[in-house]
Amino acid sequence: MLEALTVASTAEQQAAGYADTLREILQQPQTWQGTAELVNRPEVARVFAHALANKPAHIVLTGSGSSMYIGESIAPTLQAGLAVPVQAIAAGTLLTHWRGVLPPGSGLLVSLARSGDSPESCGVVSRLLDEAPGWRHLVITCNAKGKLATLYRDEPRVDVVVLDERTNDRSLVMTSSFSNLLLAGTGLLRDTASALQLDAQSPLAENAQRVFDRYGDAIAEIAQRPMTSAVYLGSGGGIGVAHEAALKMLEMTGGKVITLAETFLGLRHGPMSSVHPGTLIVAFLSPDATVRGYEIDLLRELSRKGLGLGKLIVGEGIPADLLDERDVAIELQGLGTHGEVPTLLAHVVVGQLLAFFRCLQLGDKPDTPSQGVLTRVVGEFAIHGAAP
Known part of the structure; x- marks a missing residue:
């Protein structure tokens, strides 16, 4: 597609x-x-x-x-x-x-x-x-x-x-x-x-291009499912990317897909109740092996409970037992070689494509979603006196 x-x-x-x-x-x-x-x-x-x-x-x-x-x-x-x-x-x-x-x-x-x-x-x-x-x-x-x-x-x-x-x-x-x-x-x-570092740019570009070339159709397919909500999970700096991916989906669908961003460990403390049969779970795995252990435990718990429409898991070394026929794994190599930032960039690209394809599936226009509600730059408003 x-x-x-x-x-x-x-x-x-x-x-x-x-x-x-x-x-x-x-x-x-x-x-x-x-x-x-x-x-x-x-x-x-x-x-x-x-x-x-x-x-x-x-x-x-x-x-x-x-x-x-x-x-x-x-x-x-x-x-x-x-x-x-x-x-x-x-x-x-x-x-x-x-x-x-x-x-x-x-x-x-x-x-x-x-x-x-x-x-x-x-x-x-x-x-x-x-x-x-x-x-x-x-x-x-x-x-x-x-x-x-x-x-x-x-x-x-x-x-x-x-x-x-x-x-x-x-x-x-x-x-x-x-x-x-x-x-x-x-x-x-x-x-x-x-x-x-300039020698890090080739791996960065290769992973993003791999998302486009190898996984674009899989992301498009999962975006076409009867998704009513999406939960985005990240750890460390990954929570910022989870927030951004959730916002992209919310913006591009005009709120037709309800989104939530949470840490993997935080999901158990109440937000898991929002994972319904129409909820897509998007998991951005950490490059840190210890952190990833906690994340994988949480994903296995979601599988045992049969929660969600399916999982879209992005990371390196994704265990096969995390996946069933409803799930999509985006396996990317060498994400942790240059620190956490390359991982975050790869995750960002996946979140963007998912929202883009869902927007098209809903019959909307990604360049101008929420027409008449949102603008590219927030309009002027009064800046009031000294903050309390």
């Missing part, structure tokens, strides 16, 4: 409403190479080094929607690599309650944004520049013309990195922007960011 969609003419793709989204999903292996090359340029490496000058006491990653989930995805990798507390806090929460959630004192706030034009984006940076002057700022964005990239050019406490324009997705949903911002965010690790 994926091949048939790609060989259709541009006019046919546009008429069916998927031209931008499909192009932006499929271009990711190439754009990852470009992002790695960009972050390895001396002038960009100096920007990251400047942001980390004097080793900040805390690092907070922020954004809205998908951009927030990028922060969730890479926070554990950055904390392990930098030996500094790193957490993700939604831009909306910082806008309204920064005094209660931002660590006291000084630190580095990393704003992740596709457009950089959402009201919260500049609202948070401007407020904290005034009211939390001890905090430095690093902006990573896909839009050179966005407010985040242009408004603070004369502010010495703000550094900006702009990714290639191709990553500034035209589709309503974030796809290549999400994965490239995720990859670029690990530039804070500089020389120790193994996923950003």
Whole structure:
């Protein structure tokens, strides 16, 4: 099915409403190479080094929607690599309650944004520049013309990195922007960011291309089942990808598929009750063998209880006994070779394709789902006075 969609003419793709989204999903292996090359340029490496000058006491990653989930995805990798507390806090929460959630004192706030034009984006940076002057700022964005990239050019406490324009997705949903911002965010690790090393780009691209070439039809098939809800499971940074994949499904189906993102261990504590006969279980397995042991135990429990419509399991070394005739395994090799980030990127691609195919199955248009409800960039709203 994926091949048939790609060989259709541009006019046919546009008429069916998927031209931008499909192009932006499929271009990711190439754009990852470009992002790695960009972050390895001396002038960009100096920007990251400047942001980390004097080793900040805390690092907070922020954004809205998908951009927030990028922060969730890479926070554990950055904390392990930098030996500094790193957490993700939604831009909306910082806008309204920064005094209660931002660590006291000084630190580095990393704003992740596709457009950089959402009201919260500049609202948070401007407020904290005034009211939390001890905090430095690093902006990573896909839009050179966005407010985040242009408004603070004369502010010495703000550094900006702009990714290639191709990553500034035209589709309503974030796809290549999400994965490239995720990859670029690990530039804070500089020389120790193994996923950003140029020799790591071939395995990254090969795994994504394997998803497209070998598993595209299987993902399309499972998306055509009578799915009413989907539960996405991840551990560590994988919970950020689970949140993002759940959001992609929700956005692209206009809420026709109800979604939930949870950790594997957290599912037992109440959320398992939401797994019904029409629920697809999407499991993003960790590259860490110990963590994967917990995840596999949970999946076996779901099988014993006969829960769900079926399982879509993504990972390496997937045990055969986890699968029955309803399940699909996406087996990818060498995911843990360069840390957790390559695993997260592979999982992201699967989540994007699943939502894309489900959207088409429901007769909707991936480029403009939820017409009249959602917009590519959140519209302007009032930024009110100082947060309590």
